[in-house]
Amino acid sequence: MTRRIRLEDVAAEVGLSRASVSMVMRGAPGPSADTVERVLAAADRLGYRPDRAASALASRRSRMIGVVLEVRSTFHAELAEEMLAAADRIGYDLLLGPRTPHRDEARAVESLLDSRCEALVLIGTEAPVDRLVALDRQVPVVTVGRRMPGAELDVVRLDDESGVSEMVRHLIGLGHRRITYVRGHDVVIAADREAGYRRAMAEAGLEPLVLAGGKDADDGVRSARAVLSGTWPTAVLLFNDQAAVGFIAELQRAGVDVPGQVSVGGFDDSPLARMGAVALTTVRQDVPGLTRHTLDLIGERLDGGRSTRREVVIPPEVVVRSSTGAPAAPREPSPGR
Amino acid sequence: MTRRIRLEDVAAEVGLSRASVSMVMRGAPGPSADTVERVLAAADRLGYRPDRAASALASRRSRMIGVVLEVRSTFHAELAEEMLAAADRIGYDLLLGPRTPHRDEARAVESLLDSRCEALVLIGTEAPVDRLVALDRQVPVVTVGRRMPGAELDVVRLDDESGVSEMVRHLIGLGHRRITYVRGHDVVIAADREAGYRRAMAEAGLEPLVLAGGKDADDGVRSARAVLSGTWPTAVLLFNDQAAVGFIAELQRAGVDVPGQVSVGGFDDSPLARMGAVALTTVRQDVPGLTRHTLDLIGERLDGGRSTRREVVIPPEVVVRSSTGAPAAPREPSPGR
DNA sequence: ATCAGCTTTTAGAGCGCTCTAAAATACTCG
DNA sequence: CGAGTATTTTAGAGCGCTCTAAAAGCTGAT
Helix, strand or coil, X not given: CXXXXXXXXXXXXXXXXXXXXXXHHCCCCCCCHHHHHHHHHHHHHHCCXXXXXXXXXXXXXXXXXXXXXXXXXXXXXXXXXXXXXXXXXXXXXXXXXXXXXXXXXXXXXXXXXXXXXXXXXXXXXXXXXXXXXXXXXXXXXXXXXXXXXXXXXXXXXXXXXXXXXXXXXXXXXXXXXXXXXXXXXXXXXXXXXXXHHHHHHHHCCCCCEEECCCXXXXXXXXXXXXXXXXXXXXXXXXXXXXXXXXXXXXXXXXXXXXXXXXXXXXXXXXXXXXXCCCCCEEEECCHHHHHHHHXXXXXXXXXXXXCCCCEEEECCEEECCCCCCCCCCCCCCCCCC | CCCCCCHHHHHHHHCCCHHXXXXXXXXXXXXXXXXXXXXXXXXHHHCCCCCHHHHHHHHCXXXXXXXXXXXXXXXXHHHHHHHHHHHHHCXXXXXXXXXXXXXXXXXXXXXXXXXXXXXXXXXXXXXXXXXXXXXXXXXXXXXECCCCCXXXXXXXXXXXXXXXXXXXXXXXXXXXXXXXXXXXXXXXXXXXXXXXXXXXXXXXXXXXXXXXXXXXHHHHHHHHHHHHHCCCCCEEEECCHHHHHHHHHHHHHCCCCCCCCCEEXXXXXXXXXXXXXXXXXXXXXXXXXXXXXXXXXXXXXXXXXXXXXXXXXXXXXXXXXXXXXXXXXXXXXCCCC
């Protein structure tokens, strides 16, 4: 194992000072075209790669953005992938800080901060708002996916409420009247989605029926059992795709046809939504949009000098696939008023 | 935004030198019990957190292990989560280097190397063997999941061949005779799994039938169409769970009962396997086992001075769920010889 | 007291880079 | 040709930490 090539080695190779090579390597203005060419050639020849730790230390900038995510979630993973490319475009690198059952959000944030990330993106954070506000005083924070009621924080999120409302209207349009909503545990997002459901039901003069649920496939399975044991609704909306997939699976095991007997809707448009035998009707989260806005917000804070906080709300889009259809019971012809 | 607390600030607070504080912070022997206590208290009071970049630079050790993974894969994500905890236990931190369609493995590796990772874990690498051997000369490399024929490399993998063999025997035991295998693109793993299939079929005196396939759900869908358009086998084994899930979905859409008319087997035991209406019979990859061995290998190289290369092969385990059953056509009673 | 043999603390020289201020060089024009 | 200006290059002082070698404090035995 040979010693690493340093700036100094490149400098010696081309017969210039370390300073000149440094400028060339980071594209700083100054060096002449000829110098740039020679240095780049030499660096390439020697296989030189700058030491990030040293660079970060000297420049007091890490050019890294930390992203806290639940690495198990395909939706989070998708966002992270997209952000990776987007960050690259504005000259930053991403550092992933996975949140797991054995490593809570605070740990993840701490680790990213220890690595001197210049900004933090929190995907689907579960931390209390005041903690986030405090964190934002240390380093620019953008929270993705969750509304932050009344907090001075940068937020990029989907309009969850409208998404569910639109989904309810889609079902009503198909002729459904008995539509059940199965909520998630999460305080804020779950509340927003439920509110969207209640609003749309109220607007249509229908009776809302909300069940407790969760965000995992197992929760969906349990919800299915609960629904089957009572009076069947003709359509069920679930907090997210995971839950919806579990729900549908349990329904099918019980011999219930989807969407023939019960229509089912999800939320997120995760890859899961497309994989089952009945493709899930769901609400798409606009991943490229979320990503772009998130990195724009960071760019503005880091390099643009913005000091106020902003909230970007992205319109949702219902994606109709095969898990929803007209209800089994024929719809009464609506009497002309 | 206030200046960060440095080692020096803590030193000033307790009236000691930077050196002493440094030793206390990294648990080096030397400082007296009293000193340790006072320093820790002061560090805590001031909210001091060591700067990793500076520490890495000075000590020439980053204490970081880079992990290259496909962040979209739930299996990779699961492994990464597990490794996070395991790395923590041996005093290292993990740096994730996601491989995406827009960011190939070489890029990911380069980025991890720029961050001065001391070792690299490559999950499901697709890089050519000689490239890996070259990389291993720079930094200890452990490849996870793929056999490296004839290469001097640390490898931790499942015995893919036996896994598929066992699965085939499971199907034969159920009475299946016409069993099709749908292979993946990947050169090595696909070859191993296919070999396992062929071996088991040959041992049972059955005619092998192999189809080209792939590793994604879409590939599974295409395979299903291909299988349905020919003479139906009574059982189909697919390269992995993703493909198997797509395969089953397409079968169900075509009104084919699983496992009533066709039994289906997967590989990996990804969370996906449990989510569908028919839970997938699959081959489990022992994630804690893979993780433990991977980090053991790294530990031995980094802190134990091992210089030879090792291969750890983990025995697979067939997990029988509901996607496999006895074939529809009654089995002919096997004539006593 | 003095000294050997501990334990505990510290000075100070880096680690590989960045960046400012100043030096060196090149160019323009009267 | 030399002053003046614009362009390139460089010296050198850090960034916040680590780590070695040496200094300083302690013991207890002489």
